[in-house]
Amino acid sequence: MPTFDSPRLTAFGLLFMRIAAAVLLLLIHGLPKLLNWSTELQHIEDPFGLGATLTLGLAVFAEVLCPILLILGVFARLACLPVLAVLLVALVVVHPDWSLEQGQFAWLLLVLFGGLALTGPGAWTLAGVLARRR
Template identity: 40%
Template sequence: MLKKLLSTGNHNSSTSFALLLLRVGLGLTMLTHGYPKFLKLIEGNFQFSDPIGLGVEVSLTLAVLAEFLCAILLILGLLSRFALIPLMSTMAVAVFIAHSDDPFATKEKAVLFLITFLFLFISGTGKYSLDQKLFGKRSF
């Protein structure tokens, strides 16, 4: 199971390059949401929503871990599938809980993030990643 999660997939060079572009673009876009939350956390400003009842401090911390730290891991292609789990969870909360009563146009961005994160989780991140460099040429 662990080997499967560390696998980058068996992709050719062009597909791996496309996955690299998708991974980096998606991660950078997610950072635009995570960085302001990271600054709020550092400043001790805990004004944040609490969509699943964990408390605002915990909710903000989890959002920062997903949208900032996991976005960086995704860009690097480091522990990618592990990083995608909090990202998918955060987007699922945004779509199905935080914006459940909102019109689709409001939650559209979170839906697109969720679908794309799920795609990368299933496909793997390709051979142009630190996962490939660190966990190697093994076939899983």
């Protein structure tokens, strides 16, 4: 009788969660910011007074580079931290007036990236593939 508590299923579940969360963040938030840099500079909130360029740069780092690292499974736990920081700033500082419904996508990403920060990337990562080839 097959068991649903196998290491393969856990590895597949973490791979699926890692890639799905990263692709959603990358496509919906990260790439639009990067590809429309000039326009985004006009609209980005600057809650800490760092300046629009630095604030946008930090957001792009968290929403483009970190998801790519997460997809590859490279420095995955560490890559979740900037994403979590950006999400928390958005929810707590920039949009504290949002209802749960208005902020549901940010809350969902917070749960996914928080879970990945706790569990790690799982067994199926680029580092794992390279280590198995040696």
